[in-house]
Amino acid sequence: MNRRRLSCLAAAAVATTLSSGAAVAQSTSSSSSPSASSVSLYGLLDMSAGRFQDAGTQRTWRAESGKMTTSFLGFKGSEDLGGSIKVKFALEHYLRTDTGSAGRAAGEAFWGRNAYVGFQGDFGTSTLGRNTTPLFVSTLSFNAIGDSFGFSPSLRQVFAPSTGLAFFGDTAWNNSLLYHTSNAEGYNVSLIGNLGEGAPGATGRSVGGNWTLVTPTWGATIALQQVKNGAVGAPVGFDRQDTWQLGGSYDFSVVKLYAQATRVKTRATLDTKSTIYGLGASVPVGAAGKVVAQYGQATADFNPGEVKNRTLTLGYDHALSKLTDAYAVVMSDRLTNVENGTSVAAGLRVRF
Numbered sequence: 001m002n003r004r005r006l007s008c009l010a011a012a013a014v015a016t017t018l019s020s021g022a023a024v025a026q027s028t029s030s031s032s033s034p035s036a037s038s039v040s041l042y043g044l045l046d047m048s049a050g051r052f053q054d055a056g057t058q059r060t061w062r063a064e065s066g067k068m069t070t071s072f073l074g075f076k077g078s079e080d081l082g083g084s085i086k087v088k089f090a091l092e093h094y095l096r097t098d099t100g101s102a103g104r105a106a107g108e109a110f111w112g113r114n115a116y117v118g119f120q121g122d123f124g125t126s127t128l129g130r131n132t133t134p135l136f137v138s139t140l141s142f143n144a145i146g147d148s149f150g151f152s153p154s155l156r157q158v159f160a161p162s163t164g165l166a167f168f169g170d171t172a173w174n175n176s177l178l179y180h181t182s183n184a185e186g187y188n189v190s191l192i193g194n195l196g197e198g199a200p201g202a203t204g205r206s207v208g209g210n211w212t213l214v215t216p217t218w219g220a221t222i223a224l225q226q227v228k229n230g231a232v233g234a235p236v237g238f239d240r241q242d243t244w245q246l247g248g249s250y251d252f253s254v255v256k257l258y259a260q261a262t263r264v265k266t267r268a269t270l271d272t273k274s275t276i277y278g279l280g281a282s283v284p285v286g287a288a289g290k291v292v293a294q295y296g297q298a299t300a301d302f303n304p305g306e307v308k309n310r311t312l313t314l315g316y317d318h319a320l321s322k323l324t325d326a327y328a329v330v331m332s333d334r335l336t337n338v339e340n341g342t343s344v345a346a347g348l349r350v351r352f
Contacts, residue, residue, distance in 0.1 A: 003033050003065035003266075004346065006022045025118070034280065036079070037077065037078065037079040038233040039076070040076055041077065042075075042351075042352060043071075043073040043352055044069055044071060044350070044351045044352075045349070046065060046349045046350075047063065047065055047348055048345045048346060048347025049063045049347070050345030050346060051342075051343060052064065052067075053341035054343070055309070055333040055334055055335035055338050055340055055341040056335055056338030057340065059341075059342075062063070063098050064098060065095075065097035065099070066094075066096065066104070066149070066150070067097040067148065067149070067150030067151060068327055068347055069147055069349055070147070071094070071096065071097045071258050072092055072094050072113050073092070074091065075090070076089065078088075080122070084121045085119060086119070086121065087117070087118070087119060087120075087312040088117070088118055088119070088125070089118075090114050090127075091114070091115050092112075092115070093112070094112050096233035097178070099230070104149075109130075112130070114130055114131065114172060115275075116128060116129030116178070117129060117131065120182070120254070121267050122182075124179060124181040125179070125182055126154070126176075126177065128176070128177050128351075129175075129310060130174050130176065131173060131176045131177075131178035131192060132178075133170075133171060134178075134190040134191075134192055134208055134210035134225070135169070135208055135223045135225045135243060136159070137173040137211045138222075138245055138247055139154055139155060139159070139223075140152075140155065141219075141297075142247030142249055142258050142259075143155075143219055144256075144258050144293060144294045145280070145294045145313055147298060150343075150345075151331050151343070152294060153278055153295060153312070154276075154296055156296070157276050157311065158264075158276055159171060159350070163258045165352070168233055168234045168238070168241055168244070169206075169225065169227040169230070169231060169232070169241060169243070170230055170232055173230055174199075175191055175197050176192055176194035177192070178190065179191045185214070185215070186214070187212065187213050187214075188211075188214075189210070189211050191208075191209040192207065192208050193205060193206065193299055194207075196230075199229050200227065201234055201351070202228065202230075203228045203239050204228040204240070205228060205229070206225070206228050206229055207225065208223070208224060208225025208243075209223070210222060210224070210321055211223075216251075217250065218249060219247075220246075220247065220248045220249075221245070221248070222243065222244075222246055223236060223245040225242075225243050226240055226241070226242050226243075227240060227241040234268070235266065235268045236270075237268045237270075238266070238270045239267040239268060241264065242265045242267075243262065243265075245260065245261065245263075246260070246261045247260045253275075254284075255281055255282070255283050256281065256282045256283075257280070257281055258280035258294070259279055259280075260276070260278040261275075261277055261281040262274075262276040262277075264276070264345070270303065271303060272300060272303060273300075273301050274298055275298070276299075277296070277298075278294060278296045278297075280286075280295070288318055290317050291314075291316050292313075292315050292316070293313065293315075296309075296310070296311045296312075297311075304343055307336045307337075309335050309336075310334045311331065313330070313332075314331075315327055323350065323351040323352065324348070324351070325348075326346070326347070327346065327347055327349070328345070328346040329343070329346070329347075330342070330344050331343040
């Protein structure tokens with residue numbers, strides 16, 4: 001990935017935030033109307049039960065939190081400054097509903113999902129703090145299982161190093177500046193950059209971005225990022241990791257199809273690369289149900305040696321109301337040189 005191009009992305013995000021601040025000052029001085037503010041509580045709780053087995057692990061029966069969507073609790077708010085400018089903030093906390101524990105795993109930061117403040121207006125939105133990465137948004141948006149770390153082959157293979165693959169970036173970045181456009185329809189662009197700020201293992205700034213086009217019938221995305229700090233489980237001698245991704249979808253009414261291709265290259269004492277492909281489909285069943293299927297194949301070249309992961313998930317999701325849905329899932333997981341795994345589970349998601 002071209003370093004000069006990535007530096008330009010980060011610079012553009014900084015420039016946008018500075019111009020946003022100038023717009024706020026101008027609109028405040030020219031408007032005499034009183035400001036309006038709002039704060040809301042929201043979140044999602046996901047619980048499932050069944051037999052769980054990833055490739056190479058023991059088969060266990062258990063109740064699990066966050067397999068279809070990671071459970072979380074959030075607070076968000078905004079204040080109208082006039083002239084279409086708003087100040088906004090969000091604090092979002094992952095949690096494990098099965099045990100009442102904080103975070104996706106032990107030791108994670110309390111506000112690990114998002115924690116930011118920023119400006120929103122006709123220019124778009126700029127937020128500073130801990131922000132969700134554009135690559136994560138592209139990945140969850142263009143696969144049939146969505147944002148499921150438990151069952152989506154796309155998220156498991158792109159974001160979970162425990163599969164033996166070579167991705168080490170988190171889904172959100174600390175100390176980051178995020179900018180994205182706010183077009184209700186059509187294309188949108190997001191840019192993100194952060195600084196290592198002396199964190200252990202940091203080798204410089206991380207930068208990334210995506211371009212996404214969504215229409216009523218089809219969609220497409222391109223995502224790029226370079227990680228130089230905040231790497232999770234990074235190898236010895238880690239310098240940087242470059243990732244690019246293409247994604248697309250098309251809705252034929254009777255079935256919606258998804259496709260993704262991702263390439264990850266890691267520069268360390270031992271250089272590695274991973275190539276990940278995904279194909280998915282979602283078929284509506286009546287007014288409230290849908291059958292979903294997603295296949296993912298990931299090949300990691302560890303130079304020497306190769307690890308291949310093949311995962312197929314088939315499920316049914318049924319909306320009980322606007323905020324609650326029930327689901328059932330079967331997942332087959334295969335990994336080079338280890339025993340295959342099969343998971344069968346049913347669960348409930350409640351949004352509020």
